[in-house]
Amino acid sequence: MGRTSNAREKILTAAESLIGQRGYSALGTAEICKVAGVPKGSFYYFFETKEALALAVLDEHWETQSADWSRVLRGGGEPLQRLRQLFEETEAGQRAGQQSCGTVSGCLFGNLTLELSNQTEAVRSRLQGIFDAQVDMVEEVVAEAAERGEIAIGDPREAARSVVAQLEGQVLFAKLYNDPQRLDVLWRNCLAILGARLPA
Amino acid sequence: MGRTSNAREKILTAAESLIGQRGYSALGTAEICKVAGVPKGSFYYFFETKEALALAVLDEHWETQSADWSRVLRGGGEPLQRLRQLFEETEAGQRAGQQSCGTVSGCLFGNLTLELSNQTEAVRSRLQGIFDAQVDMVEEVVAEAAERGEIAIGDPREAARSVVAQLEGQVLFAKLYNDPQRLDVLWRNCLAILGARLPA
Structure with a gap:
């Protein structure tokens, strides 16, 4: 439980920073997960779509x-x-x-x-x-x-x-x-x- | 000569309209050429990079x-x-x-x-x-x-x-x-x- 909510938070923090730097369309979910340091597959566990993110x-x-x-x-x-x-x-x-x-x-x-x-x-x-x-x-x-x-x-x-x-x-x-x-x-x-x- | 400059113009017009609607990062050169009605391969004949476009x-x-x-x-x-x-x-x-x-x-x-x-x-x-x-x-x-x-x-x-x-x-x-x-x-x-x- 602690771990999963922590991964969600890491994705959000990485996404906020990357979107601030480069906008939304230029980003892929794989890159966001890489910067967040979470497994690539975990993205859609926390966010149904990139829009939801x-x-x-x-x-x-x-x-x-x-x-x-x-x-x-x-x-x-x-x-x-x-x-x-x-x-x-x-x-x-x-x-x-x-x-x-x-x-x-x-x-x-x-x-x-x-x-x-x-x-x-x-x-x-x-x-x-x-x-x-x-x-x-x-x-x-x-x-x-x-x-x-x-x-x-x-x-x-x-x-x-x-x-x-x-x-x-x-x-x-x-x-x-x-x-x-x-x-x-x-x-x-x-x-x-x-x-x-x-x-x- | 007439044909090539016409194709460049078509690419520019399509790109201007698409960028106005959806921004730059969300677009691919293939889509731009499709909307422009020019062969996909012709893009890089007119524009060295997407940034040049x-x-x-x-x-x-x-x-x-x-x-x-x-x-x-x-x-x-x-x-x-x-x-x-x-x-x-x-x-x-x-x-x-x-x-x-x-x-x-x-x-x-x-x-x-x-x-x-x-x-x-x-x-x-x-x-x-x-x-x-x-x-x-x-x-x-x-x-x-x-x-x-x-x-x-x-x-x-x-x-x-x-x-x-x-x-x-x-x-x-x-x-x-x-x-x-x-x-x-x-x-x-x-x-x-x-x-x-x-x-x-």
Whole structure:
């Protein structure tokens, strides 16, 4: 029991890392098992299909990331400062990834959205749920800042979506130019999109 | 001579369409030749590697798109209205794609950035050149609007990058939610990022 759940975990960890580096389609289950250090035959014992693995990787990655987002965005402090902290932690995370593997790996959810959402409806639906949850969390903060009169927005949900879209767009460029510093502008752009006063 | 260049063109057209639908890694050269209606063996007569094909597809796609961008952004009219027209044409293009194949296919350059930029330096470099050229064109318009006192920005290049990043981020969501209307907010967000007066 201990051994089998450990093998599943090893497959998931290897898959998350490999998908982050090379995407989903380029990978075979044999390679994933080799990197995971588990017998090749064990893959289909844990995952019915390669798509099932992709869904499990998304869930696992979101479990970790949502805890981080929740800690930052639902933590104490001024609402806009919590958004700032989210951007700073995102940049620090991309920088750490670059230092460990040489290249900015970007956002796993953004990567798989562009690679897979038109190919599998199950993956599209899971990614929609994850991005909806991200927008939910940002929207809470945006609504709080609006209530305090710190920003001037129309629809808080649309504003939250635009903040997340700016984040995904800048992470795309951080990956393309292999430069986490591209994310420096997130805070300023977020304030602009939310109609807040620009920092001095 | 006529026949061979025609076959190359058919391979390129098929590859562009297939890559737009399913990405690059998921495709084999045999499938591309089948869709193109050319003999399987002819692929390597025209393209030394599959990567060479990807580069040719990028060049072909950018040749078309850069003509559109140039027509709109370097055309007559108020500078900010030219940006607005770019967003409207982008939305119309994604809507037309959705009507013809059922799903919003997104931006080929954004798709391949997230799928491939960490796997092949040649593709990364080509995509950097394309996005640099997009930013160049937006920067010209931004600088013109700034000169006319219509917007308040610091660095015009950084502002132009953020406009293109917002575009890529919103196109990502238009693809994920299969909804071109997601692009409606581009104009408002662009004005906000550029520190222009929001439309009434």
